[in-house]
Amino acid sequence: GAVVSQHPSWVICKSGTSVKIECRSLDFQATTMFWYRQFPKQSLMLMATSNEGSKATYEQGVEKDKFLINHASLTLSTLTVTSAHPEDSSFYICSAPVTFEQFFGPGTRLTVL
């Protein structure tokens, strides 16, 4: 099956700093990727849809100036959490669609101190 990687797998940062998370499709091209956030003991919540070569589409309630998404190539999407605060601490997961199926990255655990 298709493989999606994420980097880093975990990151700890100080409040006020920015953090970049990468999502890569390793063996296929993805014109669209999705970013989810998962708080402890909760479900995955779609944050935004990343579109190669165009602006991302954000879900209602997600601050696009805080969560910057760049989909610069057919195999890479990045999520940058700007001016991170402790409430941004969460598990971030990306996915990419292949033939009516979603392939998920292993996730990135972000802890903001």
Add this chain to the structure above:
Amino acid sequence: AQTVTQSQPEMSVQEAETVTLSCTYDTSESDYYLFWYKQPPSRQMILVIRQEAYKQQNATENRFSVNFQKAAKSFSLKISDSQLGDAAMYFCAHLYNNNDMRFGAGTRLTVKP
């Protein structure tokens, strides 16, 4: 908008026994896909089974099978001969148009030896 409901926050099953996890969804579309994902403690999303709405036959994957009732918008997962490795969070998901995937709240399955 599609919504997915999992009414069982937690379920427990004895090893080697059978358990059924419930899922209902709401959609106005006639063509869509439904999924069950497993999320073990590693938090990697693992596809368990997929059902295409236009297929009346219930999908099966070894010990995993679904009961898909399109008119009732119900999509339950049956795990037969439960194993200790089946213990995890299980998420029901609805996908429309290879794009918008929505998840239920999840069911935590415990397998007792």
